[in-house]
Amino acid sequence: MATDIDTDIRGKVAIVGVGHTPQGELPGQSPELNSVLAIKEALKDAGIGREKLDGLITCKSVQGTNTDVMVGPLLGLNPRYAQTLDYGTCNFSLHLAVQAILTGMATTVALCYGANARSIRFPFGASSPTLAGASGLMHIAGPAAMALQRHKAMYGTTDEQFGMIAVSEREWAQQNPIALFREPMSMEQYLAMPYMVEPLRRADVTMLSDGGVSLIVTRADLAADYPNKPVYVLGMSEQTGIRGEYTPDYLNREFLRGAADQIWRNTGLTTGDIDVLYIQNPTAVWVLQMLEYYGFAPPGEVGPWLAEGHTRPGGDRPLNTNGGQLSESYMWGWLHMVEAVRQLRGQAGQRQVTGAEIAMYCSTQVWLKGGASILSTHN
Amino acid sequence: MTDQLYNKPIPKLDDPDMAPFWAAAREGRLTAQRCTSCAALRFPGLPICPTCLERGSEWIDVSTEGSIWSYVVYHRAFHPGFAGELPYVVAIVENADGVRYTGRVVGRREDVAVGAKVRAVFADETPEFTLVKWELA
Numbered sequence: 001m002a003t004d005i006d007t008d009i010r011g012k013v014a015i016v017g018v019g020h021t022p023q024g025e026l027p028g029q030s031p032e033l034n035s036v037l038a039i040k041e042a043l044k045d046a047g048i049g050r051e052k053l054d055g056l057i058t059c060k061s062v063q064g065t066n067t068d069v070m071v072g073p074l075l076g077l078n079p080r081y082a083q084t085l086d087y088g089t090c091n092f093s094l095h096l097a098v099q100a101i102l103t104g105m106a107t108t109v110a111l112c113y114g115a116n117a118r119s120i121r122f123p124f125g126a127s128s129p130t131l132a133g134a135s136g137l138m139h140i141a142g143p144a145a146m147a148l149q150r151h152k153a154m155y156g157t158t159d160e161q162f163g164m165i166a167v168s169e170r171e172w173a174q175q176n177p178i179a180l181f182r183e184p185m186s187m188e189q190y191l192a193m194p195y196m197v198e199p200l201r202r203a204d205v206t207m208l209s210d211g212g213v214s215l216i217v218t219r220a221d222l223a224a225d226y227p228n229k230p231v232y233v234l235g236m237s238e239q240t241g242i243r244g245e246y247t248p249d250y251l252n253r254e255f256l257r258g259a260a261d262q263i264w265r266n267t268g269l270t271t272g273d274i275d276v277l278y279i280q281n282p283t284a285v286w287v288l289q290m291l292e293y294y295g296f297a298p299p300g301e302v303g304p305w306l307a308e309g310h311t312r313p314g315g316d317r318p319l320n321t322n323g324g325q326l327s328e329s330y331m332w333g334w335l336h337m338v339e340a341v342r343q344l345r346g347q348a349g350q351r352q353v354t355g356a357e358i359a360m361y362c363s364t365q366v367w368l369k370g371g372a373s374i375l376s377t378h379n
Numbered sequence: 380m381t382d383q384l385y386n387k388p389i390p391k392l393d394d395p396d397m398a399p400f401w402a403a404a405r406e407g408r409l410t411a412q413r414c415t416s417c418a419a420l421r422f423p424g425l426p427i428c429p430t431c432l433e434r435g436s437e438w439i440d441v442s443t444e445g446s447i448w449s450y451v452v453y454h455r456a457f458h459p460g461f462a463g464e465l466p467y468v469v470a471i472v473e474n475a476d477g478v479r480y481t482g483r484v485v486g487r488r489e490d491v492a493v494g495a496k497v498r499a500v501f502a503d504e505t506p507e508f509t510l511v512k513w514e515l516a
Contacts, residue, residue: 127458129391130423131400132481134510136387137469139457146471150449153493198452198466246421246429248479251449251471 010267011379013098014223014230017046017216018338023180023329024118026210031061031114034212036074039110042214047227048108053216055081055106057096059088059113059332062122066114081106088113089280089363090215090337091371095236097217107219113334114212122208141197141205143367144283147251148199151288154300159199161303163190165284166203166326168311173323175313175351178335180209181327204284206325213334215341220379231341232379234358235267238371250367256293259362259370264295267374271295274374275356276318276343280333280363281325290362291319294372318353333363337373344377385505387460392508396424399438404509407501410438411478422478442475443499444516450484450491472497472513486515 019041021034029037035058043050056079058068068082081100085092093111100106124140127133137143151157167187173179185203193201223230239258244250264270277296279287288306291297296317297305311319322328322339329335340359342348348356362372392401400423403410411420414428415435427434450470456462468484468491484491485500496516504510 124457127388129388129394131390131511132469133388134390134504134508135469135481135483135512136453136458136461136464136467137451137481142451142453142469145451146449146469149451150493153449195452195454198454200451243429245423245479246425248473249448 007266009098009102009236010234011232012220013101013217013233014220015215015233015341015375016218016223016226016228016230017042017048018214018341019043019045020213020335020338021211023178023209023211023331026116027119029116029119029210031066031116031212032071032074033114034116034210035066035071035112035114035214036212038114038212038214039075039112042110042216045228046216048216050075050077052108053077053110054079055097055100055109057082057088057093057109057111058084059090059093059111059334060084060086061115062117063120071112079106081109087332087365089332089365089371090213090334091280091361091363091373092238092365092369094215094217094233094337094373095238095371098233098236101217101219107222109217110214111217112212112214113332115330115332116210117330118208118210139197140282140366141200143251144205144285145197145200147253148285148288150252152199155303157303159191160187161307162199162204162284162288163187164306164309164311165287166190169320169324169327171313172321172351173327175349176323176328179323179328180207181323200283200285203326206282206330209330211329211331213331213338215337229345229377231344231375231377234374234376234379235263235269236371236373237262237266238369240369242368244368253289253293253364253367253370256290256364256370259372260294263372263374269358269374273358274360276321276340276353276359278320278336278340278359278361279324280336280361281320282332284326286364287319287324294362313351321348321351321353333361336363337361340375344375388458389505389508396426400424401508403438403440404501404511408440409443409474409499409511411441411476412436413439420476420478422480441478445472445474445480445497445499445513447471447484447491447493447495447497448473448479449493452488470497470513480511483510483512484515485512490515
């Protein structure tokens, strides 16, 4: 007789360490070096030596390096388990770590991401040899702007409503010492900026930076031995749209609803339970879409909802309290997860959200995959 | 000579999945790939039908009439070849047969809108390469 698979992951895995390098321009430092420097910081935060690690999950750099076998030599470790994700965004990386830990393939896993895209001047203008590329559609801003223009046409979303995402992240960043963009940016200043790829302005798109980020993840029953308050994984979900442009409205990323439905169903939680929300954002369009698909704003009405100021410091829906990728740093969303852990531990300094007990992080691999995690200091 | 002066990206014209499309564009025809088993249309070309997983296909002429699903206006050139064309408009167009193409929109920028009617035009960019663009209908 078949036995049911145990799908209850709630509270069985914990994040016990976070670390990162300085952000910005780190000339001469490879993605692998930045990864290992970040792992060193995360190990320090977790109060352990690297010999405790029996797993490593790396996330590729934008140029495709930073694989596990490239990080291994610098880390000086042959862990039992090692794996590499193309675009981990920390979410997919965390999910893989949970799977490895719950199946006994690893006990304590370091997750890492490393980038040097800024100092090597990574060429985002490179286009694919396609009809779209030959027509001048290039850079993530192109497809993102296409989705925003469609949203504006369907729902009447305005520049000022949409601009609240960038303005709100800048307000949070002003309280974050590691954020790269901290100078004030009012809505008037935002609206006065020229378009880059209309309807997107420069401030709606992340700026390349170098750096590394790491998390240490372990079995919940071992987490009490670590110096910091463990942050437990309460739930996780993924949904793909890997058919890409062969799904007609692929840029609307409707598949994200699948990731949303699963995580709410699996955890029994609702949007009202989330104290601090993180949404990975190479462009602000990702925030616009995910606020709707995950149910934080009514479908089609995220524009007016944003204008009400919920996401700003002091608002009732604190969002990307690190400043997000628009104002803190590039890092593919990895620092969103670090910030979620710091908020839950009560270590977020001036920008600490009072009583933050449950955090959620939503991310995507462009228009191809989506994932979400819900974290808490309570299991 | 023209080839050397053309400094924008040129698609792989001999890509086995796409060569018939570029050859047809050269002749002023808009085409899509049709599955010889289930007749589903697809674009860009693929070596197998994602609807029925059969490999047989043919390229057929499709409607040059369409409407704009969405569009963007580039005010910055991420590739030096486009610097002289700023600002330029790129749209996703759905043609009357339901096939979607990403391409440049030519004409008055003020008239470009989601839902606007467009028709395909064929611009000879080099002696070998013709780009499908869209003009407002």
